[in-house]
Amino acid sequence: MRVLVDRSVKDRVTSGKFGIIKYNDITVSSSPQMLKGRIRLFQESLHLDLEDKDMKDIPGVAEWRSVFKETGIDASRYRPSVEALYRRIKKGQFLEPFNSAVDLNNFFSMKYEIPFGIYDAEKIVGDVTVAVSDETASYEGLNGRDIKLSKMLHTRDEAGPFGSPFVDSRRTAVSEGCTSALHVVYFKPSMKSGECEEMLAAISEMFLQVHGGTSEYGVFGFG
Numbered sequence: 483m484r485v486l487v488d489r490s491v492k493d494r495v496t497s498g499k500f501g502i503i504k505y506n507d508i509t510v511s512s513s514p515q516m517l518k519g520r521i522r523l524f525q526e527s528l529h530l531d532l533e534d535k536d537m538k539d540i541p542g543v544a545e546w547r548s549v550f551k552e553t554g555i556d557a558s559r560y561r562p563s564v565e566a567l568y569r570r571i572k573k574g575q576f577l578e579p580f581n582s583a584v585d586l587n588n589f590f591s592m593k594y595e596i597p598f599g600i601y602d603a604e605k606i607v608g609d610v611t612v613a614v615s616d617e618t619a620s621y622e623g624l625n626g627r628d629i630k631l632s633k634m635l636h637t638r639d640e641a642g643p644f645g646s647p648f649v650d651s652r653r654t655a656v657s658e659g660c661t662s663a664l665h666v667v668y669f670k671p672s673m674k675s676g677e678c679e680e681m682l683a684a685i686s687e688m689f690l691q692v693h694g695g696t697s698e699y700g701v702f703g704f705g
Contacts, residue, residue, distance in 0.1 A: 498705060503686050504697065504698050522576065524593070525571055543564060553633050554633035563591065564598075583660065595670070
């Protein structure tokens with residue numbers, strides 16, 4: 483599987499860095515109690531931190547709102563996925579456990595202030611490309627809605643778009659029993675390549691502690 487960054491991204495975005503982690507021979511199941519407890523405590527602490535904080539004052543949210551604006555998206559109508567998570571937590575609407583991969587994906591997003599995507603690698607067809615969509619691109623989102631991707635940064639394979647920093651598709655969703663997965667990390671544009679590499683290493687290590695298996699990762703993009 484190759485990972486490519488399309489010219490449409492470079493034409494719209496000043497700086498775009500993306501992390502890809504490929505996990506093999508993993509075991510996705512319901513989250514172990516220790517992980518559930520850790521994520522719950524993290525959400526409770528985050529709830530207190532967000533109580534008197536405006537979303538625009540969170541660096542990761544502010545940077546990703548700027549990326550949305552650069553591609554032509556109204557960031558007040560289509561919010562980066564990490565902002566949607568923070569708004570839920572600020573209201574005290576804590577996330578319920580789903581499965582070990584999705585729960586960790588949400589935890590990483592809240593911890594690092596950036597959008598993440600986790601996908602079943604066996605459902606991905608061919609190479610992966612990061613691109614900005616035209617007016618025709620869409621998919622069925624995890625929320626059950628038809629997601630229009632016009633001007634949206636997204637990931638796609640040979641079968642079409644499957645993920646974005648807004649909301650992901652059902653087609654490549656990770657479920658229990660998944661044995662290989664692809665993690666997409668949408669770094670803050672201000673991050674240096676060394677910081678990105680360190681983050682990927684930490685993410686990969688924690689993910690493998692829960693799921694077993696092996697991983698390989700890399701940073702792609704520009705700026």
